[in-house]
Amino acid sequence: MKVTFLGTSGSLPTKKRGQPAIHLQYKDESMLWDCGEGTQRQLKHTDISPFKINSAYITHLHADHLIGLAGLIQSLQFLDRKEKLEIYGPKGIDRYVEFFKNWDHFNLEFEIDTIEIRKGRIKEREDYEVEAFPVKHSTPSYGFIFKEKPSINLNKEKLKELDLLNHPKCSELKEKGEIEHKGNKIKLEDVKEPEKEGRKVVYSGDTKPCKELERAAENSDLLIVDSTFGEDHKEKSIEYGHGEAKGMAEIAKKANVGKLVLTHFSNRYKDERELEKEAREVFEESYAAEDFMEIEI
């Protein structure tokens, strides 16, 4: 599983930072979390094919998290995409997508499914799910949790004993929890390995530190947070509903997070390592994001 930062600026892009966008690759699933202006061009600096993106999850409807969708959609059409694209976002996302779907000049021929989200599970597959949780910003906003489902692995020694190693009935056993084999009743719980927790990645979107984020972040491998401000603008961060490095680090610590990545920096900071330093005073595994930074999980 790989997370790639495509844009790490706040509302205003800078020379070295594009507007917010994060890419997650999990097996064949290629998804965007937010899609600021210029995301399609940022992709050109990576080995991610825009063509293979299946879904885009938008945290809220502020332009800097959203505007890149239009250009991406248009370019996918130019490239003659056929597969469906799923777009998730708060109430109103449909109006945005519909505007461009109906823009005469787009001539869209592939399907776009727009899903207006609420709190809770918004996507489920056999091997993972995505959950949305409400956060505290200046407009209705969500964070996202990517959660891999625990994988069921069978103990090879025990399978050998039962003459079941590599046997087609193993799938049935995983599915049904019990099978009959050579006259014996075999229960899943007797042959399976201890369950391994799936990987978990959490993204705050734009928000000030809040309980909802703390709950969502619990035991995540990677927590990506709004760190628009540092301690020098702590009050402003609360007023505007934005993150502040140290406050976010406190959440990461409480929530027993593996790694904290700060992003969405205000352009007032010339060196974002300062914010990283503030966070590390509280939580050592804190990192300031850079455009095109990659994290393997």
Next chain:
Amino acid sequence: MKVTFLGTSGSLPTKKRGQPAIHLQYKDESMLWDCGEGTQRQLKHTDISPFKINSAYITHLHADHLIGLAGLIQSLQFLDRKEKLEIYGPKGIDRYVEFFKNWDHFNLEFEIDTIEIRKGRIKEREDYEVEAFPVKHSTPSYGFIFKEKPSINLNKEKLKELDLLNHPKCSELKEKGEIEHKGNKIKLEDVKEPEKEGRKVVYSGDTKPCKELERAAENSDLLIVDSTFGEDHKEKSIEYGHGEAKGMAEIAKKANVGKLVLTHFSNRYKDERELEKEAREVFEESYAAEDFMEIEI
């Protein structure tokens, strides 16, 4: 007068080329010609302040020439702009701008004047005018002519003789064409220098070579053209309504142009100097545009 290329790709941006946008600075007038996705970020690589842009002229409603307007408008609002922004474009531009003006999340407080254009003069000031001319693309499209008005300069020796050097009545003379001074009737034509032609810059927008462009380009100091293709795709260029380097160079030659700049390159060309070379076989003063290239006129 300075022309800066902000984006020189075709429909799909590349690593080194942003989507179409050109900036013209003429005295205090700071204008954009087209505004592809990412234009606001391209500006960060120049000394042009987005804050001082007075107007944007959009050649046609294809997304790659238009999408950057939304982000630019949002950022101007963040920067607390107060001055009006003028946006010119073909029928339909108003629907695009209105959508974003009314997008709840924009909270626009400055005025935007959207002007749906037709062929002919679309902007006039004392010292320059902008004219739109129809071109041949796959959707209603215009090219633009920036034309400085001829300047009236008075002959200093003659003014001295008439005791008028630096006299306030000089403005009246320029305006009315005739004044009375110390009992003499003085006519403008008797004291003015030979008229100096104003500077002329022409931009084709997206088009195949056509008569309208040839007429518009006549005697221009700078002609900027769609050069999506080279000779290897001459037929495709005609089919898609796009420029082809050599065909455009022929227009430049016929129209007695000062300098020809090719832009809007298809990403199939790895080295656009090849297209420049093709154009130079016909018209020596041909140049392939690069992002951030500046031309003083």
